[in-house]
Amino acid sequence: GAGVSQSPSNKVTEKGKDVELRCDPISGHTALYWYRQSLGQGLEFLIYFQGNSAPDKSGLPSDRFSAERTGGSVSTLTIQRTQQEDSAVYLCASSFRTLHLGETQYFGPGTRLLVL
Amino acid sequence: AQRVTQPEKLLSVFKGAPVELKCNYSYSGSPELFWYVQYSRQRLQLLLRHISRESIKGFTADLNKGETSFHLKKPFAQEEDSAMYYCALKGGNEKLTFGTGTRLTIIP
Numbered sequence: 718g719a720g721v722s723q724s725p726s727n728k729v730t731e732k733g734k735d736v737e738l739r740c741d742p743i744s745g746h747t748a749l750y751w752y753r754q755s756l757g758q759g760l761e762f763l764i765y766f767q768g769n770s771a772p773d774k775s776g777l778p779s780d781r782f783s784a785e786r787t788g789g790s791v792s793t794l795t796i797q798r799t800q801q802e803d804s805a806v807y808l809c810a811s812s813f814r815t816l817h818l819g820e821t822q823y824f825g826p827g828t829r830l831l832v833l
Numbered sequence: 834a835q836r837v838t839q840p841e842k843l844l845s846v847f848k849g850a851p852v853e854l855k856c857n858y859s860y861s862g863s864p865e866l867f868w869y870v871q872y873s874r875q876r877l878q879l880l881l882r883h884i885s886r887e888s889i890k891g892f893t894a895d896l897n898k899g900e901t902s903f904h905l906k907k908p909f910a911q912e913e914d915s916a917m918y919y920c921a922l923k924g925g926n927e928k929l930t931f932g933t934g935t936r937l938t939i940i941p
């Protein structure tokens with residue numbers, strides 16, 4: 718079956734422009750996560766959705782970052798007025814929970830963002 | 834606050850030798866611990882979790898609450914084990930906190 722997909726796979730933009738990154742989770746997964754991986758850093762949590770609501774936005778680095786999820790499925794992460802320090806790989810994950818194994822997060826291939 | 838430390842950025846091991854990737858965590862409650870792996874040009878994928886106590890691709894990891902560690906081990910390294918390995922922790926909230934990763938290279 719199809720895994721988590723993200724688009725675009727690569728994005729080059731100019732400083733100050735807005736960008737939108739898209740995530741299509743695995744069908745039926747109710748939870749969706751956004752992470753960021755900067756050069757030489759680990760994965761940094763950004764935001765988490767349960768259905769369409771975001772109980773945890775604690776990782777968003779500034780008010781230039783926002784995310785939404787509609788229909789309990791697709792999510793978009795928007796970065797306004799991009800800065801060079803926003804350059805990173807943005808990863809999306811979706812998950813389901815089983816009684817015995819708890820939750821498993823499945824990751825997409827990521828969007829590599831370069832801000833010039 | 835929850836934190837995961839992977840002290841080794843790079844680790845090189847000869848084929849057939851034992852492998853140990855270190856992971857230490859900081860969390861006041863009872864965490865869920867995971868190892869994720871990213872092979873070259875592939876997406877991040879779950880390798881194993883402490884809750885299932887399984888062995889995947891010959892790898893095992895034991896949660897040691899006294900030492901707050903979750904080291905990943907394999908008795909005999911294989912060339913296809915070369916990859917980036919991330920240790921991750923899930924605490925009371927739903928997010929995963931990742932370490933900075935260890936790049937494992939198996940020398941033929």
